[in-house]
Amino acid sequence: MAKRLLPxxxxxxxxKIVPPSKTNAGILLPEKSAKRDLFLCFRLNSGKFIAVGPGLCDREGNLIPVAVKEGDTVLLxxxxxxxxxxxxxxxxLYRDEDIMGTLHD
Incomplete structure (x- = not known):
C-alpha cells in the first residue's frame, strides 16, 4: 500500500534533486568540485514540489494561497x-516562506 503525504x-x-556523481563519460565528480560551479551549486540546493498545502488564513479569514504549485523546481x-x-x-517539508525562488530553464 503506497502512502501519500498531503501537507x-x-x-x-x-x-531534493541530487546532481549526478559522474559524467556521461564515466568520470567521477567529487562533491567539492561540484560546489565550485555556480549552476551545480544551485542544483545541490534545489528540489521539485511533490505536494503543496492549501495556504494560510489571514485575520479576516481570507485564504492566502501558497506561492508555488506542484511540479515547480525551486531553490531551497x-x-x-x-x-x-x-x-x-x-x-x-518546508514552509512556503522558506522557499527562496523558482528555477526555470
Whole structure:
C-alpha cells in the first residue's frame, strides 16, 4: 500500500534533486568540485514540489494561497526543512516562506 503525504497549511513537500556523481563519460565528480560551479551549486540546493498545502488564513479569514504549485523546481535554503521518509524515498517539508525562488530553464 503506497502512502501519500498531503501537507497542511502553507507547507510544501519537496523531493531534493541530487546532481549526478559522474559524467556521461564515466568520470567521477567529487562533491567539492561540484560546489565550485555556480549552476551545480544551485542544483545541490534545489528540489521539485511533490505536494503543496492549501495556504494560510489571514485575520479576516481570507485564504492566502501558497506561492508555488506542484511540479515547480525551486531553490531551497541550505539548512532547514523536516526530512520525511515514505517507503524508500526521502522528502523534505518546508514552509512556503522558506522557499527562496523558482528555477526555470
Amino acid at each position: 497542511l497549511l502553507n507547507r510544501v513537500l519537496v523531493e 535554503p541550505e539548512y532547514g526543512g523536516t526530512e520525511v521518509k515514505l517507503g524508500d524515498n526521502k522528502y523534505h
